Amino acid sequence: MEQIKTARTPTADTDVPTQIKNPDLVMERRRQIIDSTVKLFIQHGYHKTTTRMIAKASNFSIGSLYEYVSSKEDLLYLVCKTIHEEVQEAVENALSNTDMGKEQLAQVIRQYFYVCDKMGDHILLMYQVTQFLPEKWKAKVLENELNITNIFINALSSLSGKNNFPKLDDKILNLVGHNISVLGQMWAFRRWHLKNNFNIDDYIKIQTDFILGHIF
Amino acid sequence: MEQIKTARTPTADTDVPTQIKNPDLVMERRRQIIDSTVKLFIQHGYHKTTTRMIAKASNFSIGSLYEYVSSKEDLLYLVCKTIHEEVQEAVENALSNTDMGKEQLAQVIRQYFYVCDKMGDHILLMYQVTQFLPEKWKAKVLENELNITNIFINALSSLSGKNNFPKLDDKILNLVGHNISVLGQMWAFRRWHLKNNFNIDDYIKIQTDFILGHIF
DNA sequence: TTTATATGACTGAGCGCTCGTTCAAGCGCG
DNA sequence: CGCGCTTGAACGAGCGCTCAGTCATATAAA
Numbered sequence: 001m002e003q004i005k006t007a008r009t010p011t012a013d014t015d016v017p018t019q020i021k022n023p024d025l026v027m028e029r030r031r032q033i034i035d036s037t038v039k040l041f042i043q044h045g046y047h048k049t050t051t052r053m054i055a056k057a058s059n060f061s062i063g064s065l066y067e068y069v070s071s072k073e074d075l076l077y078l079v080c081k082t083i084h085e086e087v088q089e090a091v092e093n094a095l096s097n098t099d100m101g102k103e104q105l106a107q108v109i110r111q112y113f114y115v116c117d118k119m120g121d122h123i124l125l126m127y128q129v130t131q132f133l134p135e136k137w138k139a140k141v142l143e144n145e146l147n148i149t150n151i152f153i154n155a156l157s158s159l160s161g162k163n164n165f166p167k168l169d170d171k172i173l174n175l176v177g178h179n180i181s182v183l184g185q186m187w188a189f190r191r192w193h194l195k196n197n198f199n200i201d202d203y204i205k206i207q208t209d210f211i212l213g214h215i216f
Numbered sequence: 217m218e219q220i221k222t223a224r225t226p227t228a229d230t231d232v233p234t235q236i237k238n239p240d241l242v243m244e245r246r247r248q249i250i251d252s253t254v255k256l257f258i259q260h261g262y263h264k265t266t267t268r269m270i271a272k273a274s275n276f277s278i279g280s281l282y283e284y285v286s287s288k289e290d291l292l293y294l295v296c297k298t299i300h301e302e303v304q305e306a307v308e309n310a311l312s313n314t315d316m317g318k319e320q321l322a323q324v325i326r327q328y329f330y331v332c333d334k335m336g337d338h339i340l341l342m343y344q345v346t347q348f349l350p351e352k353w354k355a356k357v358l359e360n361e362l363n364i365t366n367i368f369i370n371a372l373s374s375l376s377g378k379n380n381f382p383k384l385d386d387k388i389l390n391l392v393g394h395n396i397s398v399l400g401q402m403w404a405f406r407r408w409h410l411k412n413n414f415n416i417d418d419y420i421k422i423q424t425d426f427i428l429g430h431i432f
Numbered sequence: 433t434t435t436a437t438a439t440g441a442c443t444g445a446g447c448g449c450t451c452g453t454t455c456a457a458g459c460g461c462g
Numbered sequence: 463c464g465c466g467c468t469t470g471a472a473c474g475a476g477c478g479c480t481c482a483g484t485c486a487t488a489t490a491a492a
Contacts, residue, residue, distance in 0.1 A: 021440070045347060047263055051478060061443045062479080072478065127405075128347050131261060142408055174413060175422050182402045183395065189343075190394060192358055197390060206391050213429055237466065267452060277469045278453085288452065 015140075016074045019067040029068050033058045034082050037075055042121045046076065046129050076129060077137040083122045084144040090115045091151050100159045106208050108155055109180060113207070116184040117200045123188035145181075153177030176211070183207050231356075232290045235283040245284050249274045250298050253291060258337045262292065262345050292345060293353040299338045300360040306331045307367050316374045318381070322424050324371055325396060329423070332400040333416045339404035361397075369393030392427070399423050 020026050036057035040049045051072055055062040069075045094111030096104060116123060130141055153174055161167030187194060187203055194203065234242050252273035256265045267288055271281045285291045310327030312320060332339060346357055369390055377383030403410060403419055410419065 063444065064442050127343060131344050146409060172422055176426065178406060179399065179426065182398060186398045193362060197387065206388055210392065210395065279469050
């Protein structure tokens with residue numbers, strides 16, 4: 001089975017317009033802005049965070065904020081994109097160049113679940129906030145989400161039929177990939193219950209057994 | 217393992233205050249209001265749905281609306297509660313009185329997944345909207361969510377160690393119950409991708425294999 | 433070096449508008 | 463009349479976003 005391409009996003013955010021001429025300045029300032037905005041969105045949610053709060057937290061005037069970003073919705077998109085980039089990078093780092101085996105897959109899962117633990121607030125934020133994106137941005141964000149899931153699907157399919165693993169249908173591999181994605185995120189969005197009963201290592205152990213149990 | 221109690225909610229909504237004296241009238245009118253509100257929330261989301269829209273859709277004046285419900289947030293709570301009641305009832309109906317076996321569990325899962333399919337919009341709404349509840353209501357809603365999950369956990373534990381099924385740790389059963397819950401909901405909140413690749417029966421088949429594969 | 437001019441990042445008062453909520457007045461029935 | 467219920471105009475807090483203006487710095491001319 002051929003690998004699904006994961007479209008890599010350019011580091012520059014050319015898709016969101018700005019009034020400022022100097023591109024380096026745009027990068028730097030947007031960093032500041034996005035960082036403060038993520039914190040505020042996590043703390044107060046999207047709607048209760050005002051553009052004035054964002055400006056203040058990033059040490060700008062509102063006017064200045066709107067030189068770097070053309071609307072609150074565009075800013076939301078930048079936030080989502082940044083979070084996805086961070087998750088994707090972390091998971092890709094867990095992929096070794098060595099052949100994929102059962103143990104390597106477990107490693108990737110572990111790494112991903114650790115990211116979900118570390119970035120729990122961010123994952124929750126994504127779930128809460130995607131709905132407010134205008135359609136054009138929403139499509140991009142779902143594409144990014146799919147890119148991450150595809151990492152798992154590719155990992156799975158690269159060991160399907162190899163060694164002593166059964167050759168599995170693409171549909172099944174696809175769905176299992178999604179399951180891995182979602183079971184990681186579940187640690188974030190059900191933490192109100194899970195954290196009372198498990199620590200992250202318990203969770204990883206049981207879920208890895210759960211996932212691998214079926215297939216092998 | 218003893219069954220976890222699923223606290224049954226009273227049908228009357230005594231927790232949300234009203235100005236109207238006649239309780240039957242309150243029940244009837246609130247039904248109307250909640251029904252229209254669910255539709256509007258699904259269509260436009262919580263914030264873009266105005267109280268005026270709600271009033272108009274339920275054939276009330278805004279003033280009247282506020283006689284039956286004390287705030288938009290309270291109304292949101294009633295909506296969430298109603299949705300949970302509907303899901304819970306449907307799943308409980310799938311529980312037969314006969315002893316739980318592998319096939320019975322599969323039936324419960326199937327029934328639940330069908331509910332998730334039918335109520336996809338509602339499930340999505342719950343995910344989008346819980347965050348806007350004031351703390352006191354949020355706790356209640358999460359409790360209701362847990363009640364539904366506990367149905368699965370109880371079903372699982374009632375066949376743990378029986379017949380030729382392995383005796384499993386409570387922690388594992390607990391987590392698998394949550395997995396069933398979430399994998400059902402996943403059909404709703406990832407439908408933007410899943411519906412392109414599966415129909416609900418494919419989905420149920422593969423996911424049931426996935427879930428049962430680990431345990432037995 | 434000094435002076436004039438141009439550039440563009442930055443400022444914040446304020447505009448236009450929306451929305452949740454209230455309340456004084458009205459209505460119909462016993 | 464009194465009571466229960468209904469009405470919708472009015473309120474005012476709060477929001478995203480704009481734009482006329484300031485000021486530090488770069489460049490050009492004298």
